[in-house]
Amino acid sequence: MRRGNHAAIVDPGDAAPVLEILAAENLTLNAILVTHHHDDHIGGIPELLDAFPDLPVYAPRKENYAFPHTPVGEGDTVDLEPLQLRFNVMETPGHTLGHVVYYGANSLFCGDTLFSCGCGRLFDGTYEQLYDSLQRLAHLPPETKVYCTHEYTQYNIRFARQLDPENQALAEYEKEVKQRRAAHQPTLPSTIARERACNPFLRCDDPAIQTAAHANEIAPLAAFCAIRQLRNGF
Numbered sequence: 001m002r003r004g005n006h007a008a009i010v011d012p013g014d015a016a017p018v019l020e021i022l023a024a025e026n027l028t029l030n031a032i033l034v035t036h037h038h039d040d041h042i043g044g045i046p047e048l049l050d051a052f053p054d055l056p057v058y059a060p061r062k063e064n065y066a067f068p069h070t071p072v073g074e075g076d077t078v079d080l081e082p083l084q085l086r087f088n089v090m091e092t093p094g095h096t097l098g099h100v101v102y103y104g105a106n107s108l109f110c111g112d113t114l115f116s117c118g119c120g121r122l123f124d125g126t127y128e129q130l131y132d133s134l135q136r137l138a139h140l141p142p143e144t145k146v147y148c149t150h151e152y153t154q155y156n157i158r159f160a161r162q163l164d165p166e167n168q169a170l171a172e173y174e175k176e177v178k179q180r181r182a183a184h185q186p187t188l189p190s191t192i193a194r195e196r197a198c199n200p201f202l203r204c205d206d207p208a209i210q211t212a213a214h215a216n217e218i219a220p221l222a223a224f225c226a227i228r229q230l231r232n233g234f
């Protein structure tokens with residue numbers, strides 16, 4: 001994210017592309033926001049801190065980090081004054097136990113909790129935690145822009161279409177995503193409205209998803225567990 005010459009970044013797995021764009025666009029880096037402890041989200045931080053020793057880094061309070069940082073958790077706010085942005089921190093355990101997301105300025109930086117048409121795998125959390133975390137995100141305002149950390153949309157849609165072949169919104173999204181990827185454009189950000197319409201992991205109360213999941217009981221959480229397991233083998 002940027003305003004004027006100021007920039008902040010989320011989950012820098014590598015320093016090189018960040019340093020390149022800062023130099024190319026003459027930007028000052030003001031802060032790093034971290035959603036969780038996996039290497040592909042923090043790998044670039046030591047090198048960025050070498051380049052900018054006083055740079056504020058915000059990272060989840062419930063996880064351990066070797067670099068200096070400000071720990072944040074549920075209910076905290078992060079003020080990025082040079083960018084005139086304020087984010088609320090929400091804890092969304094499931095992918096990892098300490099995972100946080102940053103919500104503000106009509107935007108959600110959701111790390112590996114929510115992907116477009118998908119969600120993160122379980123590492124140290126439980127199905128129930130991830131389900132509850134996704135439900136909280138699903139209830140943010142529909143127009144919220146969703147910035148996931150990974151561009152997995154096209155592959156996720158292939159899985160979603162198998163579960164939900166009659167879903168017209170999903171069929172249209174598939175076409176749009178194909179065009180965007182063919183033109184080497186990102187599919188992100190998505191929106192909460194689109195994810196509610198298309199993402200099977202947010203639609204576990206829908207009879208189509210429950211039937212496709214072959215869940216033993218008609219309950220959204222059971223369908224969620226079933227489709228998360230199906231996705232692992234997809």
Ligand SMILES: [Zn+2]
Pocket residue numbers: 036038095112
């Ligand atoms: Zn991760």
